[in-house]
Amino acid sequence: MRDQTDSTLHIDNVSMTFTLPNGTSIEALKDVSLELKAGELLSVLGPSGCGKSTLLNIVAGFLAPTDGQVILNNNKVTGPHSERGMVFQQGALFEWMSVRKNIGFGLRMRNVPKSEIREKVDELLEIVGLHEFGDKAIYELSGGMQQRVALARCLANDPDVILMDEPLGALDALTREKMQGLVLKLWKGTGKTIVLITHSVEEALLLGERLLVMAPRPGRIHKEYKLPFAEMGVAADLREVKKHKDYAAKREEILSIIWEMEEEIMGRKE
Amino acid sequence: MLVLTIYIAIFVSAYFIYAFAYGNKAPKRGFNANKTITFGDESAVTSNRTASVISVITIFTIWGAFTGSSLVPLHVPGPFTGDTSFTYTATNADNQQDDAVVYVRVGLVGEEIEDPVAPDVANPGFAIDDVATIRAWRSGLIKVRKNDFGSDAEGYVVSAIDGQPIVPNQTVSVVDGQIRMTGKGTLSFEPNQGWQMEAIWLPAPEAIVKRLIEISRDGYQNVTLSENIGWSLFRVVTGFLLGSLVGIPLGYAMGLNDWFRGWFDPIVEFMRPIPPLALIPLVIIWFGIWEQGKISLLFLAALWIMTISSRAGVSGVSISKVHAAYSLGASKRQVLLHVIVPNSLPEIFTGARVAMGVCWGTVVAAELVAAEKGAGKMIIAASKFQQTDIVIMGIILIGVIGFSIDILMRYAERKLVPWKGKSD
Numbered sequence A: 001m002r003d004q005t006d007s008t009l010h011i012d013n014v015s016m017t018f019t020l021p022n023g024t025s026i027e028a029l030k031d032v033s034l035e036l037k038a039g040e041l042l043s044v045l046g047p048s049g050c051g052k053s054t055l056l057n058i059v060a061g062f063l064a065p066t067d068g069q070v071i072l073n074n075n076k077v078t079g080p081h082s083e084r085g086m087v088f089q090q091g092a093l094f095e096w097m098s099v100r101k102n103i104g105f106g107l108r109m110r111n112v113p114k115s116e117i118r119e120k121v122d123e124l125l126e127i128v129g130l131h132e133f134g135d136k137a138i139y140e141l142s143g144g145m146q147q148r149v150a151l152a153r154c155l156a157n158d159p160d161v162i163l164m165d166e167p168l169g170a171l172d173a174l175t176r177e178k179m180q181g182l183v184l185k186l187w188k189g190t191g192k193t194i195v196l197i198t199h200s201v202e203e204a205l206l207l208g209e210r211l212l213v214m215a216p217r218p219g220r221i222h223k224e225y226k227l228p229f230a231e232m233g234v235a236a237d238l239r240e241v242k243k244h245k246d247y248a249a250k251r252e253e254i255l256s257i258i259w260e261m262e263e264e265i266m267g268r269k270e
Numbered sequence B: 001m002l003v004l005t006i007y008i009a010i011f012v013s014a015y016f017i018y019a020f021a022y023g024n025k026a027p028k029r030g031f032n033a034n035k036t037i038t039f040g041d042e043s044a045v046t047s048n049r050t051a052s053v054i055s056v057i058t059i060f061t062i063w064g065a066f067t068g069s070s071l072v073p074l075h076v077p078g079p080f081t082g083d084t085s086f087t088y089t090a091t092n093a094d095n096q097q098d099d100a101v102v103y104v105r106v107g108l109v110g111e112e113i114e115d116p117v118a119p120d121v122a123n124p125g126f127a128i129d130d131v132a133t134i135r136a137w138r139s140g141l142i143k144v145r146k147n148d149f150g151s152d153a154e155g156y157v158v159s160a161i162d163g164q165p166i167v168p169n170q171t172v173s174v175v176d177g178q179i180r181m182t183g184k185g186t187l188s189f190e191p192n193q194g195w196q197m198e199a200i201w202l203p204a205p206e207a208i209v210k211r212l213i214e215i216s217r218d219g220y221q222n223v224t225l226s227e228n229i230g231w232s233l234f235r236v237v238t239g240f241l242l243g244s245l246v247g248i249p250l251g252y253a254m255g256l257n258d259w260f261r262g263w264f265d266p267i268v269e270f271m272r273p274i275p276p277l278a279l280i281p282l283v284i285i286w287f288g289i290w291e292q293g294k295i296s297l298l299f300l301a302a303l304w305i306m307t308i309s310s311r312a313g314v315s316g317v318s319i320s321k322v323h324a325a326y327s328l329g330a331s332k333r334q335v336l337l338h339v340i341v342p343n344s345l346p347e348i349f350t351g352a353r354v355a356m357g358v359c360w361g362t363v364v365a366a367e368l369v370a371a372e373k374g375a376g377k378m379i380i381a382a383s384k385f386q387q388t389d390i391v392i393m394g395i396i397l398i399g400v401i402g403f404s405i406d407i408l409m410r411y412a413e414r415k416l417v418p419w420k421g422k423s424d
């Protein structure tokens, strides 16, 4: 059955206008269109307030766009669904459950048999490198470990698309680098479609087969890149990838685009 | 005033003695041992055990010292008891003067005292010696002129006490007390009261322990102690449970549904600041003074607190947790059950602790107004008979039980919501 469905994520002319209580309205997104094939890894970059989170929330089904639509598996997105998993920056784990219970949450909600849940959770704990921490409480883990749990919890549901809003934003540089490696490994290992929002140009370059640069007011897609670094990172060490001359050149190029936009925003404010 | 001064003096001197004895060597361990900045660092201020111990000992010592307790070696001076005497000078109508002695025996209240006997010595003249008995902490009129010769005549007055001239409404001091002359010229003797308290004001600690043993064995007014306390606890627990049973779901409804919130917000916000005690009269009018009334009162006391805390618990759920749950395929019911309810438990526990405290205070107050059995009823009954020892025993029991309830709730909180204060 899966074979017949279209597992490409279609974002068709999505617009989102927020109307504030005082009557003014903000065009958070205007006419955003995008197609993401199964197994693609997309990173989204852009100055603060350009509508990245809004776009992700629309795809996740938390927000209904004022115009346009999102289609996955031949169905129009109207609300959250386990086919679209979400990883938040932090604080979205359930502290009242053990690590194991957190990871198994989605399966439990769908009444999967206990033994099956246990098997799946064990497997995921192994994959994210937390096999010794299964019975710990969430608040006993470090920030990096917590994000591993969040990833595992999302994967347990076997979603078609994984949406991540700055998943590594709260981590220190070293942990972050390790986690970037893990994301690449999971992407390659599971073949999931992944959309990842980030504020870091380096992260966007490393974790994006495709990289979207968005521009603000109204929020729209400014430019799209196709990048080889994610594929390289799967095979080699991330630090080796960063030494690549194309990497440095692309980084400079994108940084200057972002700087230009930031300056424009500042200029408009004055 | 005196007690306060002594208390402050002990506080200050204990502090300096402790500081002098330990100096900077005061044992500090663990986390704070190497902190150089402690003033202003709240976490570095831990409760000083020595101070707590001295504090408790001080209270009992002062209590014992001021009540003549046998448990405490040192006492402040007690009231005068025993035999004493003073001399009065009478002036008769012919302006002649004569002295006579008044022999006074002072005994404690409730003690059997016999009249003192005047020594058999010759005392010529018209003023005749007198005897009197007086109770400690009280004063007594002594009609010294009654047996004097010629005291009926106009112009016969008592003109001096122990050589000190006296006129009506004046007070003079004698060896063991004070003498006041009333407006009509009668003497009133008040033996020295000392600094100790009379048992009717404040009984000694051992008297209270004795009462406690006696009452827990025999009961008070045909009600056993455990019955009294049991009834109070029963009311508190029933009222609290009913209040929670209605309040928690109501709070959830207010947190989850705008119609519920709009409907109940004005009611809750209006009822919240009304102290439950202010409702007693109305509750008595509506529900009568017996169980129904008291439990309704406690129900109301717990209701608003529990409603507000569970509403706050729902509002406190971070939206990303809820979003995460929906994305993981949870239904509304599952989100409520597995995310919103557990997430609100810490708030609800905080509310429950407050509610139990308020209920306990309210039940005692309600029992003071009307009850057949209960801790409050016991002390109000005892106060009518001026049985101060029972009153104080009751107050201490009420305090101890209130404290125990809070400790139990805190224990339950640690066991049931170990993640409290650890989420972000």
Ligand SMILES: Nc1ncnc2c1ncn2[C@@H]1O[C@H](COP(=O)(O)OP(=O)(O)OP(=O)(O)O)[C@@H](O)[C@H]1O
Residues within 6 Å of the ligand: A018, A019, A020, A026, A027, A028, A046, A047, A048, A049, A050, A051, A052, A053, A054, A055, A219
């Ligand atoms: N619920 C809302 N109500 C009104 N305006 C909103 C709302 N959510 C977002 N906005 C506005 O929409 C715009 C885009 O917001 P969004 O959060 O998507 O930006 P972002 O690119 O994710 O920014 P950041 O990088 O800081 O997370 C902003 O101008 C924001 O003020």
Ligand SMILES: [Mg+2]
Residues within 6 Å of the ligand: A052, A053, A054
């Ligand atoms: Mg954002």
